[in-house]
Amino acid sequence: MSNIQEELNALERKHLLRQLTAVGFATSAHIQQDGKSYLLFSSNNYLGLANHPVLKSAAISAIETWGVGAGASRLVSGNCPLYAVLEAALAQFKCTESSLVFNSGYTTNIGALGAILKRGDLVLSDRLNHASLIDGARRSEGTFRVYHHKDVSHLEAMLSRRRQSQAAVIVTDGIFSMEGDIAPLPEIVRLAEAYDALVYLDDAHATGVLGSHGRGTCDHFHITSPKVIQMGTLSKALGGFGGFIAANRLLIDYLVNKAGPFIYTTALPPSLLASALAAINLIQKDDSFRKKLWQHAGYVRQKITALGFDILGSETPIIPIRLGSSEMAMAFSRRLFDEGVYLPAIRPPTVPSGSARLRISLMATHTQEEIDLLLSLLEKIGKELRVI
Ligand SMILES: *Cc1c(COP(=O)(O)O)cnc(C)c1O
Numbered sequence: 001m002s003n004i005q006e007e008l009n010a011l012e013r014k015h016l017l018r019q020l021t022a023v024g025f026a027t028s029a030h031i032q033q034d035g036k037s038y039l040l041f042s043s044n045n046y047l048g049l050a051n052h053p054v055l056k057s058a059a060i061s062a063i064e065t066w067g068v069g070a071g072a073s074r075l076v077s078g079n080c081p082l083y084a085v086l087e088a089a090l091a092q093f094k095c096t097e098s099s100l101v102f103n104s105g106y107t108t109n110i111g112a113l114g115a116i117l118k119r120g121d122l123v124l125s126d127r128l129n130h131a132s133l134i135d136g137a138r139r140s141e142g143t144f145r146v147y148h149h150k151d152v153s154h155l156e157a158m159l160s161r162r163r164q165s166q167a168a169v170i171v172t173d174g175i176f177s178m179e180g181d182i183a184p185l186p187e188i189v190r191l192a193e194a195y196d197a198l199v200y201l202d203d204a205h206a207t208g209v210l211g212s213h214g215r216g217t218c219d220h221f222h223i224t225s226p227k228v229i230q231m232g233t234l235s236k237a238l239g240g241f242g243g244f245i246a247a248n249r250l251l252i253d254y255l256v257n258k259a260g261p262f263i264y265t266t267a268l269p270p271s272l273l274a275s276a277l278a279a280i281n282l283i284q285k286d287d288s289f290r291k292k293l294w295q296h297a298g299y300v301r302q303k304i305t306a307l308g309f310d311i312l313g314s315e316t317p318i319i320p321i322r323l324g325s326s327e328m329a330m331a332f333s334r335r336l337f338d339e340g341v342y343l344p345a346i347r348p349p350t351v352p353s354g355s356a357r358l359r360i361s362l363m364a365t366h367t368q369e370e371i372d373l374l375l376s377l378l379e380k381i382g383k384e385l386r387v388i
Helices: 004-013 053-066 074-078 082-093 105-116 131-139 152-161 185-194 249-258 270-285 288-307 326-338 368-384
Strands: 030-033 036-040 098-102 122-126 143-147 168-173 198-202 228-233 243-247 318-324 356-361
Touching: 036 368, 053 270, 082 098, 082 243, 082 270, 098 105, 098 249, 105 131, 105 168, 105 198, 105 228, 105 243, 105 249, 122 131, 122 152, 131 143, 131 168, 131 198, 143 152, 152 168, 152 185, 168 185, 185 198, 243 249, 288 318, 288 368, 318 326, 326 356, 326 368
Parallel strands: 122 143, 122 168, 168 198, 198 228
Antiparallel strands: 030 036, 098 243, 228 243, 318 356
């Protein structure tokens, strides 16, 4: 047993203490805290769908039909008919044979990686992968190794050194969640094919955002390879909650039988299935949300770079501003907060030490005036704190 108070004190001294604050939502670009309204730049609700009327009414009518809870796990009696409809839609959206919905993106990664990786298997993970991938891979029976961020030569060296009989899975984010850059998927898939490995692609941030109609990183690079297992969430651009795997039927049948975090938990509330289905249908019919998001992203990346900030190679609507120390990132974030902008600092261990940052995530629902206000505050506070 550790000294709990002392550990918390130590985190506070290092500016690494994390605390929960109540956040009320008014519209998707504004939040309320302690009775004050703030302009929000830290939500993954990229397309503004979390409070879209079409999703809300789909969820409400599912509640009227099926109630608020599923009552049991999917293999017992919780498998609402909406699951089959949603899974068919997700498979079609991701251009795969089949798909399987889990209760969250996090448990998708824990469950799928845990089921796929066997003792002695090699799991090769990008150094900047999301914590849920690292947790999933480390808790599995596989042997965990890390390659340098997006470094395909390093990855190839690791693949070529392995024993011939050793199975290997390459694990990568599609869009890296704290950097906003995109994985070199064509090269990774080429290596997977050359060295007979699988690719586990976490498209939490790419689903709804990247590729035609937001189909994700495979679509963006025009990749259709049976070597790729695609994972996504219903919780970010799709506006609701839940995770999924899109892959061939055989793998899906296997996960239904072997993934503990799928088997031993109550099914999702039917309202979330209904809203996810409405989201998938909406973004395939109407590309205007995504177009607006990318228009904002191009503008903000260009302006912030011109101000002299380091955006760490961002290519997407996730735009980090590297500040270095946790203390500076906290000070910058607090100043923005004083000015009415909500943009929390991202600190270690979420990001490597010495690379604390602000992480802007844009939404289609931000207005040009709101974005210009953010840019003028970044310039003002950046100069005041002498980081530009
Ligand atoms: C958010 C996130 C997850 C977890 O998804 P949830 O649905 O929020 O549990 C997994 N992977 C990545 C890369 C993420 O950013």
